[in-house]
Amino acid sequence: MENIQLLLQGFETALTFQNVGAALLGAILGLIVGAMPGIGSLAGVALLLPLTYKFNPTTAIIMLGALYYSNMYGGSFSAILLNIPGDSPAVVTAIDGYPMAKKKKRPGQALFTANMSSFIGGTIGICILTFTGPALANLGLKFGPSEMTALLLIAMTSISWLVGENPTKGVIITVVGILLASMGMDTLSGAPRYDFGNMHLLGGIPFTPFVIGAVGFSQVIKLINDRTKDNGASNSDMKLTIRGSLLTKHDFRRLLPPAIRSGFLGTFVGVLPGAGATTGSFLGYAVQKKMHSEEELGTGAIEGIASCEAANNAAAAGAFAPLLALGIPGSGTGAVLLGGLMMWGLNPGPLLFTNEPDFTWGLIASLFLSNILTLIIALAVIPFLLKILSVPVKYMIPIITVVCVVGSYSSSYSMYGVLIMFLSGLLGYFLSKNDYPTAPMLLSFVLAPLLETNMRKAFIISGGSLNIFFNRPITCVLMVVFFAVVATPIIKSMINKNKNKKTEGTN
Amino acid sequence: MxxxxxxxxxxxxxxxxxxxxxxxxxxxxxxxxxxxxxxxxxxxxxxxxxxxxxxxxxxxxxFKETEKAEYNKFELLVIAAGAGIILATFIIGLVPACFVFVLLWLRILEKAPWKDVIIILLVIAFIVIGVFGMWLGIQFPMGLFEYIL
The missing domain is CATH 1.10.287 (Helix Hairpins)
Known part of the structure; x- marks a missing residue:
């Protein structure tokens, strides 16, 4: 009850004209920056941080919260409409978002699903943060390397659903992602690894240019075959209005369960140090694969978009728990936010909730506020976003190429980024021409460094013994879940084979 | 065989x-x-x-796969264009290289009317110069001009 009272006081602080205006401005700018491929939430928040200098501390922090939050919404826009994920969590959104927009010709509904799921996930995340913030942060601290390894192994199982018809090719492409991610500096020892004497490779392969190339540029290369098609005419049956983009009751019924489930799951993942929104969205998708979906995931299913979008926004909210209650940023974006909070005289830590209740609860209230404002703005811009799809393909090719080049340069501030984008585009093109799915490569590229670091740390702690994965209670439970996730389809197929044999025998 | x-x-x-x-x-x-x-x-x-x-x-x-991967010469054109932008960036800078690419692509390959070309160039100018350059403050490479200036 005390928390609700404090939250209401926070709303009193947040709901002044100036603060609502700042939150609105933050939401709009964050949405635009989030939608720009190559910028992402980290660079977005860092780039927009100076804008808050002009306000008083409370307004500045409210704007900062809105910027951070709306950034999470924006990443899905380019993923759904252009198949170019704006940031790493949106990689999963593109798997179902783009087919729903293109093949099913329901781009408005795909965007609506992403926005609504983001809102639901975010609201769940902020509610949990309101009531259990400090306790949740302490739970997050119980997650050591072995627990994180087990959790990441579960997240890695999502890859197996994307390997397609040929598992051999799926395994190869997954390992390609892992090996590419291992290039650069070794995260534990700091020693150069697979840099082959190249200064640029010492820094590793930057994720954003890599994903822009492998997904976006390779898409442009293939798109040239459709350049003679009049996109404007073929999309004329699409409804370019908010009403035409609304979800049906049936769509809502499909959206709600995965969004709510991923909301809880994502918040929990967001609390874990280093896990972040990307792991949250992968895990949300992996869990959804185990649940009932009306359409197969990967073919443009509402459940697919809802599960990952809700999880990544909930994770963004969950990340505030360790940030505020313990002063530990869970991600790079969290670190920038922490810097912003400290700049305004706040010292995040166990005493923040008692020493600075106005600031803290004002910030949490502003997250609620910015979640609502961002949803309204995101829904209002759907008709304008949909106009992108009515641009003829022959004109889209040079535009997307330029966005790929500029976006990859902006994320790395170097032509090396553009070169990586170009080469990964070629790799993605040749692989897809030869029936290798590219999605597993991107997923393993993101998760492998986290998995490797935590696995090696766990081995170092245990002196090389595997027992560490079964001695600790949380790890043990997670490992059981992991083995269950892996074994279920194998056992199911064996049972089905036996059944088929029996029925063949009786016939 | x-x-x-x-x-x-x-x-x-x-x-x-x-x-x-x-x-x-x-x-x-x-x-x-x-x-x-x-x-x-x-x-x-x-x-x-x-x-x-x-x-x-x-x-x-x-060897069991019956379908062969087919490559289209136009696909290679996009790859060449991407390589061209990277090379041109070292000479004339990234932003002019992008504009030259769009102009040549639309006028020569697509035979687009000037009106469409200008609209697309304006859209690209808004994204590249307006959003990335001016608002987000990204300093794009200027190629040889950087040394001359």
């Missing part, structure tokens, strides 16, 4: 890459240390072994 195409070349290349990663991982980076546990080559070496054997399997399977 079946002709060797990209479906066979890719697994061979992958096996070669796996071999390099595996050998560098084990012999240069180190696999396991009795005192400090897994070394930097531990994880990638294991993955390289997995990739090597699956690549061999994929190579064998590739």
């Amino acid at each position: 079946k002709k060797i195409g990209s479906k066979q070349l890719i697994p061979v290349l992958m096996a070669a890459v796996a071999l390099v990663f595996g050998l560098v991982g084990v012999f240069q980076l180190g696999f396991w240390d009795a005192a400090s546990g897994p070394m930097p080559g531990f994880f990638p070496s294991i993955m390289a072994v997995v990739m090597f054997f699956t690549s061999i399997l994929a190579f064998a399977q590739s």
